[in-house]
Amino acid sequence: xxxxxxxxxxxxGCRTCYEACFADVLRWDEAVKRPIVAYPEDCVECNVCExxxxxxxxxxxxxxxxxxxxxxxxxxxxxxxxEV
Ligand code: SF4
Ligand code: SF4
Numbered sequence: 001x002x003x004x005x006x007x008x009x010x011x012x013g014c015r016t017c018y019e020a021c022f023a024d025v026l027r028w029d030e031a032v033k034r035p036i037v038a039y040p041e042d043c044v045e046c047n048v049c050e051x052x053x054x055x056x057x058x059x060x061x062x063x064x065x066x067x068x069x070x071x072x073x074x075x076x077x078x079x080x081x082x083e084v
Pocket of ligand 1: 004019020022023024025026042043044045046047048049050060
């Protein structure tokens, strides 16, 4: 599983990472105004959070040993339901 490390001491609470993560990995703790890594198992290592954090507080550590679906080979284009 990927690990999303956030330096909460360096974080300025701007919410950029929380709003940028389309995979819903990050949630927002309104009480302390800081992000929460809620669903790291859903991280798709796009690095949008890390690249856009103004304080450079995030590090996405990719688990390269996790399962990746096999690459589908061949041409599977279809035209109105039939192969072309
Ligand atoms: S790397 Fe992408 S998917 Fe993973 S937590 Fe950051 S924004 Fe979300
Ligand atoms: S983008 Fe960086 S500074 Fe902004 S809330 Fe996320 S971790 Fe904190």
